[in-house]
Amino acid sequence: MSTPLSGPGSATQAPGREPAGSPPPRSRATRDHAPITLTGLAGKVLLLGLTAGVAVWAAFPLVAAEMWVGLALLVASTAGLFYLYLTRRHVPAKYLVPGTLFLIAFQVIPVLYTASTAFTNFGDGHRGSKDDAIVAIESSSVTQVPGSAEYALTIATTGDPATGALVFLVTDPGTGAVSVGDSDGLRRLDSADVTVATGGRVTAAAGYTVLNIGQASSRSKEITDLVVPTPGGALRSSGLSRAYEGKAVRAYDAACDCVRDAETGRTWTADDEAGAFVAADGERLAQGWKVNAGLTNFTRVLTDKNVSGPFLSTLIWNFAFAIGSTGGTFLLGMLIAVALHSARMRGTNLYRVLLVLPYAMPSFAMLLAWRDMFNADFGLINNLFGLDVDWFGQAWTARFAVILVQLWLGYPYMFLVATGALQAIPRELTEATSVDGASPWQSFRAVTLPLLLVALSPLLISSFAFNFNNFNAIYLTTDGAPFPADNPTNGATDLLITYTYRLAFGGQGAQLGFAAGISVFIFAIVAVVSAVGFRRTRKQEEVYA
Amino acid sequence: MRIRTAGVVALFALALAASGCGGDSDEPAAKDTPKAAGGKMVIWADDKRTAALKPFAEKFGQENGVTVEVQAVSKDLQTNFVTASQQGSGPDVVVGAHDWIGNLVQNGAIDPVQLAADQKSAFNATAVKAVTFNGQLYGVPYAQENLALIRNTELAPEAPKTIEDLVAKGKQLTASKKVTETLCLQVGQNGDAYHIYPLYSSAGGYLFGTGANGDYDPKDLGVGKPESIEAFKKIGALGEKGAGVLKRSIADTNSIATFTGKKCAYLVSGPWAVADVKKAGISYDISAIPGFAGGREAQPFVGVQAFYVAAKGTNKALAQEFVANYTTTPELAVALYNAEPRPPALTAALDQVKGADADLAKFQEAGRNGQVLPAIPAMAAIWDPFGKAEAAVIGGADPTSTITAAGKTISGQIK
Numbered sequence: 001m002s003t004p005l006s007g008p009g010s011a012t013q014a015p016g017r018e019p020a021g022s023p024p025p026r027s028r029a030t031r032d033h034a035p036i037t038l039t040g041l042a043g044k045v046l047l048l049g050l051t052a053g054v055a056v057w058a059a060f061p062l063v064a065a066e067m068w069v070g071l072a073l074l075v076a077s078t079a080g081l082f083y084l085y086l087t088r089r090h091v092p093a094k095y096l097v098p099g100t101l102f103l104i105a106f107q108v109i110p111v112l113y114t115a116s117t118a119f120t121n122f123g124d125g126h127r128g129s130k131d132d133a134i135v136a137i138e139s140s141s142v143t144q145v146p147g148s149a150e151y152a153l154t155i156a157t158t159g160d161p162a163t164g165a166l167v168f169l170v171t172d173p174g175t176g177a178v179s180v181g182d183s184d185g186l187r188r189l190d191s192a193d194v195t196v197a198t199g200g201r202v203t204a205a206a207g208y209t210v211l212n213i214g215q216a217s218s219r220s221k222e223i224t225d226l227v228v229p230t231p232g233g234a235l236r237s238s239g240l241s242r243a244y245e246g247k248a249v250r251a252y253d254a255a256c257d258c259v260r261d262a263e264t265g266r267t268w269t270a271d272d273e274a275g276a277f278v279a280a281d282g283e284r285l286a287q288g289w290k291v292n293a294g295l296t297n298f299t300r301v302l303t304d305k306n307v308s309g310p311f312l313s314t315l316i317w318n319f320a321f322a323i324g325s326t327g328g329t330f331l332l333g334m335l336i337a338v339a340l341h342s343a344r345m346r347g348t349n350l351y352r353v354l355l356v357l358p359y360a361m362p363s364f365a366m367l368l369a370w371r372d373m374f375n376a377d378f379g380l381i382n383n384l385f386g387l388d389v390d391w392f393g394q395a396w397t398a399r400f401a402v403i404l405v406q407l408w409l410g411y412p413y414m415f416l417v418a419t420g421a422l423q424a425i426p427r428e429l430t431e432a433t434s435v436d437g438a439s440p441w442q443s444f445r446a447v448t449l450p451l452l453l454v455a456l457s458p459l460l461i462s463s464f465a466f467n468f469n470n471f472n473a474i475y476l477t478t479d480g481a482p483f484p485a486d487n488p489t490n491g492a493t494d495l496l497i498t499y500t501y502r503l504a505f506g507g508q509g510a511q512l513g514f515a516a517g518i519s520v521f522i523f524a525i526v527a528v529v530s531a532v533g534f535r536r537t538r539k540q541e542e543v544y545a
Numbered sequence: 546m547r548i549r550t551a552g553v554v555a556l557f558a559l560a561l562a563a564s565g566c567g568g569d570s571d572e573p574a575a576k577d578t579p580k581a582a583g584g585k586m587v588i589w590a591d592d593k594r595t596a597a598l599k600p601f602a603e604k605f606g607q608e609n610g611v612t613v614e615v616q617a618v619s620k621d622l623q624t625n626f627v628t629a630s631q632q633g634s635g636p637d638v639v640v641g642a643h644d645w646i647g648n649l650v651q652n653g654a655i656d657p658v659q660l661a662a663d664q665k666s667a668f669n670a671t672a673v674k675a676v677t678f679n680g681q682l683y684g685v686p687y688a689q690e691n692l693a694l695i696r697n698t699e700l701a702p703e704a705p706k707t708i709e710d711l712v713a714k715g716k717q718l719t720a721s722k723k724v725t726e727t728l729c730l731q732v733g734q735n736g737d738a739y740h741i742y743p744l745y746s747s748a749g750g751y752l753f754g755t756g757a758n759g760d761y762d763p764k765d766l767g768v769g770k771p772e773s774i775e776a777f778k779k780i781g782a783l784g785e786k787g788a789g790v791l792k793r794s795i796a797d798t799n800s801i802a803t804f805t806g807k808k809c810a811y812l813v814s815g816p817w818a819v820a821d822v823k824k825a826g827i828s829y830d831i832s833a834i835p836g837f838a839g840g841r842e843a844q845p846f847v848g849v850q851a852f853y854v855a856a857k858g859t860n861k862a863l864a865q866e867f868v869a870n871y872t873t874t875p876e877l878a879v880a881l882y883n884a885e886p887r888p889p890a891l892t893a894a895l896d897q898v899k900g901a902d903a904d905l906a907k908f909q910e911a912g913r914n915g916q917v918l919p920a921i922p923a924m925a926a927i928w929d930p931f932g933k934a935e936a937a938v939i940g941g942a943d944p945t946s947t948i949t950a951a952g953k954t955i956s957g958q959i960k
Contacts (some may be wrong), residue, residue: 124627125652221861242659287651322551375796479735489930508922508926
């Protein structure tokens with residue numbers, strides 16, 4: 001599937017050429033005295049108002065999070081935009097700035113973010129900070145003290161429900177005695193002072209305001225944090241109606257920078273290179289944190305045999321797939337476009353509608369439908385042609401099948417852009433060649449094709465770059481199959497992107513840092529190919545334009 | 546003129562900005578109103594469960610003077626939850642499968658739930674075991690599911706006792722052209738570890754050994770061990786180059802459809818297949834998946850759906866109250882069953898619905914010897930290589946080298 005990175009319209013006009021019939025550039029003086037139209041003014045007001053609205057909307061979370069650098073950037077860029085569109089100067093910038101801003105927001109920042117992630121161990125088990133990990137370790141180690149009682153819990157305050165100091169009113173299930181607990185400990189209450197409902201919940205207590213669930217839940221954080229010390233451990237809330245005596249078995253000790261298990265005495269020392277607490281015997285606690293990993297993600301791509309071993313063969317197939325998909329769709333689309341361009345052809349509109357149909361269907365669904373059609377026993381293709389081919393079970397048939405699917409999905413696009421480009425080639429040129437006695441093939445070869453290529457080369461390059469990373473085309477059809485029996489990580493139809501997806505996300509949770517490292521490699525490959533491609537296009541343009 | 550235009554534009558823009566500003570300041574004010582009365586709790590669940598949960602969540606909210614919002618996350622709920630909770634924009638409660646627990650715990654995304662002993666004992670023991678991880682209870686289970694053998698009773702009236710019985714009967718049916726396939730057990734091009742596991746376990750294979758406390762031990766990997774190779778020799782004998790019972794062309798997309806199309810007499814699937822089978826008007830029965838003759842019992846995986854308390858939720862106390870004391874009631878379990886017929890994990894709820902739905906008890910019986918699907922993070926490393934090895938062996942590859950390689954790949958990915 002090729003993607004329309006630029007609309008079909010751009011194909012009708014060779015890039016870099018002045019649009020035909022554009023008025024001569026107006027002088028500065030005429031620009032300054034250009035009439036102010038009402039629609040122009042209204043549009044300006046609306047767009048700038050929208051900009052300001054968006055800026056205000058974005059400012060609140062920034063203020064709330066106290067991100068002053070971000071806020072300063074926001075204010076500066078908004079002020080810059082207002083300045084730019086309220087003066088009459090800097091006309092080129094008026095055209096360039098919106099595109100540049102979007103380029104920065106949607107291209108540059110993601111690329112930089114990916115690249116910076118590649119230098120960390122970010123991934124499952126290493127997402128947050130060290131403090132987050134410590135909190136997670138401690139809170140997941142809170143266990144009920146064996147043999148301790150479960151208490152009915154009532155949340156109460158001294159004074160105002162919203163601001164008064166919180167206390168736990170706990171009812172002992174055995175004796176029915178009510179105690180009040182705060183961070184200092186438990187104190188028995190006189191049974192005359194409290195009213196206890198069946199089930200143990202306290203409905204009224206002298207000197208305290210009993211909170212209902214709604215009132216209590218608005219002070220959720222304080223309730224979760226309130227720990228009432230007891231001789232055996234501490235009373236904690238479990239929800240808003242029960243309390244239990246629990247103990248955090250594991251605790252962080254800043255002195256040794258380690259986590260200690262109070263029951264077994266085992267310690268796990270912080271390893272700031274791995275971002276995990278590691279015991280002496282190498283056992284790691286699951287909850288780790290994000291650390292700077294330096295170049296390890298990159299060196300792993302080059303040195304890990306599981307990664308680098310099949311890298312070259314995958315790369316070759318990846319190129320073959322991208323070239324095959326792009327070249328195949330281009331050839332087929334162009335041939336049909338040329339055929340329909342012929343003046344002797346009848347019913348061209350009907351043909352065009354029919355030919356564009358595959359393009360109109362969602363490629364997602366079509367990929368799945370094609371996968372089922374290639375099923376060896378139940379698939380349409382084998383049944384229709386009476387074949388007995390295990391399409392996705394053999395390397396070459398699987399490769400052929402995925403390129404065939406791409407051809408079907410992608411040729412309408414190439415057909416459309418080639419049709420547009422053909423209409424932009426003046427008929428006089430081909431007529432002139434036939435007057436000169438050239439055969440149709442010669443005129444196509446010497447005139448039509450080169451002019452088509454000038455117009456379509458940028459699209460072919462973008463289509464190549466897209467197909468080079470065409471994840472869905474493989475993931476939704478073969479998912480890399482067939483795999484050699486002794487290597488489940490790299491299949492015959494795997495592209496670099498599907499292969500690395502499996503490496504980064506197939507193991508024990510997602511390894512986003514590693515995935516980002518591989519993405520940087522793929523980015524470099526695609527960038528080099530595209531740069532070379534565009535350079536060659538420019539040379540071609542110099543010849544034909 | 547120039548300055549005047551600029552002034553007009555600026556004035557209008559400011560007015561618009563002010564209106565945008567006003568809209569913003571209104572919004573938090575509107576949110577504050579219910580907050581003053583009580584807290585707010587957000588629950589994330591998938592589409593189907595969201596619909597079933599909504600009335601109960603609203604009732605819980607009304608009874609307690611709090612706002613409860615149930616939000617549907619239709620895709621990648623686990624990943625979205627982990628990412629959102631890291632950013633602090635996650636929910637207070639999340640509903641999901643129990644094998645997420647390992648990953649959620651290593652990301653510090655969920656907190657243990659403290660249930661009283663009598664609350665725990667109201668649940669099916671397997672379900673409680675499933676949500677227990679590192680000795681802690683991390684979720685409240687509400688439904689469980691496992692694979693079973695569904696058969697077309699018109700074609701195969703008797704439940705087969707062994708795989709060999711099943712194959713003999715299936716071959717007889719294919720020979721008499723009543724069906725085209727012996728068994729519908731989904732394999733697919735890249736294998737399906739979940740569906741082949743009953744046969745693998747019956748033939749003597751295992752995935753992880755269990756440690757002293759009954760938890761799965763990621764260091765004791767069963768794939769690649771001699772037992773697993775023997776098991777895959779038996780599976781390979783049923784494969785495309787052998788008996789032709791297991792085929793890669795039968796996949797998740799066509800397995801149930803082939804059964805409902807009466808092209809095979811036996812289907813290995815779970816409760817989710819029953820609706821289709823009923824719709825096709827097939828007279829069916831459900832029994833345990835048979836094992837190999839002389840082998841061990843075939844153990845399907847038992848999966849459990851559970852409620853979790855988010856560790857970074859804004860209203861944890863209320864979330865704990867909801868999960869520990871409200872989702873443990875049979876009414877909610879029955880409502881969730883009505884939304885999607887999976888056997889409730891709460892014994893009282895199962896007893897309520899069992900009478901009206903005979904299939905439930907049969908599925909539960911088929912899963913009686915089931916194995917809890919491992920929730921340890923290392924399990925994520927199993928699925929893909931194990932499935933591919935299965936597909937290769939069924940396609941005719943040598944079991945010894947294939948399974949040894951799969952074992953190496955898996956152990957290489959386990960930290």
